[in-house]
Amino acid sequence: MNSIAGPDHCDWQSAVMMHLGWPLGTVSQSTAEIRQFIRDPDGIIGYGIHDKLAIATDLPDDARDTGYRNGELQLWLSPSDPDAAYLRAGDDVERWPRADPIVACR
Structure with a gap:
């Protein structure tokens, strides 16, 4: 698992990309x-x-x-929504969509 800021040479620096080995843990x-x-x-x-x-x-x-953590940030997944990852910090939850195919800056 990793997360990276979007590359600035494509002007994507306000985005964050998270990559998970799949199946999870791979x-x-x-x-x-x-x-x-x-x-x-x-x-x-x-x-x-x-x-x-x-x-x-x-x-x-x-x-x-x-069980994946980065400080207070928790990663949650939902079988009913396989094209999303949920990031939770306390009571705040965000739904990050899956990019399929994988997006890359050229």
Whole structure:
């Protein structure tokens, strides 16, 4: 798992890209073993990602805590919403959409 700021040479620095080895916990060897989720509040990346981002939302009823943490930030996944990752900090929840295919700056 990693997260990176969008590259500034493409002017995507206000976006964040998170990559998870898939199935979760896999040490990926190729992009075929990765799921990418993007937080793009300014809509700079395109690809319909911005429209699927939810900054203030609720966890789905079937969401499960993955145990992945970065300080207070928790990663949750939902079987009923496989094209999203949910990031939770306290009572705040964001829904980050999956980019499929993976988005890369050229």
